[in-house]
Amino acid sequence: xGEIKYKLAVVGxxxxxxxxxxxxxxxxxxxxxxxxVDTNAARSKALAEQFSVTHTFTDVAALSDLxxxxxxxATPNNLHAAMTVNLLSAGVxxxxxxxxxxxxxxxxQMQAAAEAxxxxxxxxxxxxxxxTARFAKWAIDTGMLGRITSxxxxxxxxxxxxxxxxxxxxxxxxxxxxxxxxxxxCIDLLLWWLGDVATxxxxxxxxxxxxxxxxxxxxxxxxxKGTVELSRTRNLRSTAIIRGDKAALELxxxxxxxxxxxxxxxxxxxxxxxxxxxxxxTLQRTSxxxxxxxxxFFTAIxxxxxVSVSGTAARRCMQLIDACYAARRPLxxxxxxxxxxxxxxxx
Amino acid sequence: MGxxxxxxxxxxxxxxxxxKTVLVTGATGFIGGRVxxxxxxxxxAKVRALVRNFSTASRIARFPLDMIHGDLTEADKVREAxxxxxxxxxxxxxxxxxxxxxxxxxxxxxNVCAAALAAGVARLVHLxxxxxxxxxxxGDLTEAxxxxxxxxxxTSAKRATEEVVVKMTREQNLPAVVLQPTIxxxxxxxxxxxxxxxxxxxxxxxxxxxxxxxxxxxxxDDLVDAMFLAATRPDVSGEVFLIxxxxxxxxxxxxxxxxxxxxxxxxxxxxxxxxxQMQAAAARxxxxLHRFIYWLRDPKVxxxxxxAPPFKLAFVALKRLLPKERRHQMSSRMxxxxxxxxxxxxxxKSLHVPNETLLALYKSRTHVRIDKAKRLxxxxxxxxxxxxxxxxSQYIHWANHNQPHSLSENYVDPIDTAIYLRxxxxxxxxxxxxxxxxxATQYHLHHVxxx
Numbered sequence: 001x002g003e004i005k006y007k008l009a010v011v012g013x014x015x016x017x018x019x020x021x022x023x024x025x026x027x028x029x030x031x032x033x034x035x036x037v038d039t040n041a042a043r044s045k046a047l048a049e050q051f052s053v054t055h056t057f058t059d060v061a062a063l064s065d066l067x068x069x070x071x072x073x074a075t076p077n078n079l080h081a082a083m084t085v086n087l088l089s090a091g092v093x094x095x096x097x098x099x100x101x102x103x104x105x106x107x108x109q110m111q112a113a114a115e116a117x118x119x120x121x122x123x124x125x126x127x128x129x130x131x132t133a134r135f136a137k138w139a140i141d142t143g144m145l146g147r148i149t150s151x152x153x154x155x156x157x158x159x160x161x162x163x164x165x166x167x168x169x170x171x172x173x174x175x176x177x178x179x180x181x182x183x184x185x186c187i188d189l190l191l192w193w194l195g196d197v198a199t200x201x202x203x204x205x206x207x208x209x210x211x212x213x214x215x216x217x218x219x220x221x222x223x224x225k226g227t228v229e230l231s232r233t234r235n236l237r238s239t240a241i242i243r244g245d246k247a248a249l250e251l252x253x254x255x256x257x258x259x260x261x262x263x264x265x266x267x268x269x270x271x272x273x274x275x276x277x278x279x280x281x282t283l284q285r286t287s288x289x290x291x292x293x294x295x296x297f298f299t300a301i302x303x304x305x306x307v308s309v310s311g312t313a314a315r316r317c318m319q320l321i322d323a324c325y326a327a328r329r330p331l332x333x334x335x336x337x338x339x340x341x342x343x344x345x346x347x
Numbered sequence: 348m349g350x351x352x353x354x355x356x357x358x359x360x361x362x363x364x365x366x367k368t369v370l371v372t373g374a375t376g377f378i379g380g381r382v383x384x385x386x387x388x389x390x391x392a393k394v395r396a397l398v399r400n401f402s403t404a405s406r407i408a409r410f411p412l413d414m415i416h417g418d419l420t421e422a423d424k425v426r427e428a429x430x431x432x433x434x435x436x437x438x439x440x441x442x443x444x445x446x447x448x449x450x451x452x453x454x455x456x457x458n459v460c461a462a463a464l465a466a467g468v469a470r471l472v473h474l475x476x477x478x479x480x481x482x483x484x485x486g487d488l489t490e491a492x493x494x495x496x497x498x499x500x501x502t503s504a505k506r507a508t509e510e511v512v513v514k515m516t517r518e519q520n521l522p523a524v525v526l527q528p529t530i531x532x533x534x535x536x537x538x539x540x541x542x543x544x545x546x547x548x549x550x551x552x553x554x555x556x557x558x559x560x561x562x563x564x565x566x567x568d569d570l571v572d573a574m575f576l577a578a579t580r581p582d583v584s585g586e587v588f589l590i591x592x593x594x595x596x597x598x599x600x601x602x603x604x605x606x607x608x609x610x611x612x613x614x615x616x617x618x619x620x621x622x623x624q625m626q627a628a629a630a631r632x633x634x635x636l637h638r639f640i641y642w643l644r645d646p647k648v649x650x651x652x653x654x655a656p657p658f659k660l661a662f663v664a665l666k667r668l669l670p671k672e673r674r675h676q677m678s679s680r681m682x683x684x685x686x687x688x689x690x691x692x693x694x695x696k697s698l699h700v701p702n703e704t705l706l707a708l709y710k711s712r713t714h715v716r717i718d719k720a721k722r723l724x725x726x727x728x729x730x731x732x733x734x735x736x737x738x739x740s741q742y743i744h745w746a747n748h749n750q751p752h753s754l755s756e757n758y759v760d761p762i763d764t765a766i767y768l769r770x771x772x773x774x775x776x777x778x779x780x781x782x783x784x785x786x787a788t789q790y791h792l793h794h795v796x797x798x
Binding site: 159177205211233 | 739742
């Protein structure tokens, strides 16, 4: 075919690069993984061997000799902005993992760099590629649910991400806890579905570290009211419910399942969301979402069209996260509070 | 927060934990997690945690603490973590049988003790268990009584680790205190909170001999009080203390409190002799070809096996043989969550047959005495079962139950894989499937096939 093969670098060789990005990229015919970058040389060398990558570096600056076309930034969150800005300025298209950066200010810098270099900047909010989430967007936009009155989003599971380092648990490296992590997905979807937030209250259980549980009560500009609850310590139902004055829709985050119930009827339906040309499946594997995300990224580069999750969308999501942390109130966990006047001190 | 009130501090003794550097092993666990929480929220200590697996550290990562990556069997990591520490709470224990058999549990403790000695810590509090006493007789149990018979790997491992601590205390003047807590319950407790909840929800819990046996329960915060006292009281190095609540409750009261929290009735009075028969039957079954199926009856075992990669593939392949809609129902989280409280679920509940150790615990009328801890530590438990369960219930409801209802909550899966897994009455289940298939076919012929 003589199709152009993009030279690609993966920056950051943690669990997500190993489990999701590299396997998906290795299957693509329009790109060649030219280099892996990680401060831990042993780690990048091991992955390079596994995925037959020629070059490994410990510093992203070394990439300048390779004439790279595109890069995936999957480093700890605190490095997202600097890495992305450097790469964009060097004329490299970037797909950066979520959360886009540590805060909205960094997001703006990244966006400015992308605009100045006229390169693609995509952000890894992979749930946008889920058929359930797309179905919800369609059901809301077409008025099938009627006027949206409320939403109820609960996403959580006992944390078991096979983290290679402790960065997700360190505020200086991750910027936050579960709100930065699962929250990025949920808040991005919420804003995508229902538009901007008018007022909100935010609670979490951090005491100077990263929060493991949090709760966001919000009223949207469209008038819908609802809750987003996130957890790293509990298995929540991990679905979103969106209620309109005609019908209510529930969709799962970890599988392709949607349930629809009509307000004026006892009838309802449960099933899978489908897109034309895609197979009907109950599975919604993260790996498939990453494949879709890569497809979107490379199509945007090839055809010079916008990506599904642009820096603008991700920045809007980050602005709300920033606002949440700024307005943070303690989450009441009655059993964690001081229970007794310590009798041994007054004895 | 502060130590001002304690004006009678003895010289050369720790009087409070404020500003002290404290190492917690096992900090990602139930007891260690609460120790960390209270050290930071109430005591104003500087906390260091030796963490084997960051994936399990979400609860303690809420606090600004120093997490050091490492395993207790790595002596250099333990030494590094111990540098500059004033107090050590040694809560870690590897509950796996392999660790017990290989002696890793004792080796880890040996490393902790040696490092504590080298670093010159003021106090090491070793968390043992009252299980080290083995089979106890009815009546009072005190620290001074000789240990009874035991053959459970957990007991042997805890005995071995406690012996390491006691030996180093005697021979090398390690300033250590050993605590032997009883049935510790409370938020985030797997064994005596999450498990009773899931046992009551998934089957019937036996009340052996009417549930009149003694449950020496202690609420987590009372135990943590005792640990802080053990860390700060002068002149208690080398002592061993049993730690329990003020009075034992009965097993009927203990499980009754959980039933009340869950608003279900899911206990069944069973004679001890009947349980013994059931155990014997189970043992016989274990010896036969049914062994594998017997094993699979435990949903936890089933899912563990089903989720291991080769089995997962086999399981997925088997699932593919099912009709598409049934397959979907099996894998749907939303649907799976639904039948928990359906009437059919309670109708088919089966009894959780306790193993020998648990049966002995249910039968026992042992009253664990806390007089020594009261006398020497000033231990004064604040939580009776009612007060402890008030907080525990709030945790239970928050943790995994009574979530705002899902849209499909009232939908009952026709195959009801959840019931199948709970009871694993395989022939009945298969008959049910055949019956339902037949009904579905007849329905189809009758209503759809004709058009």
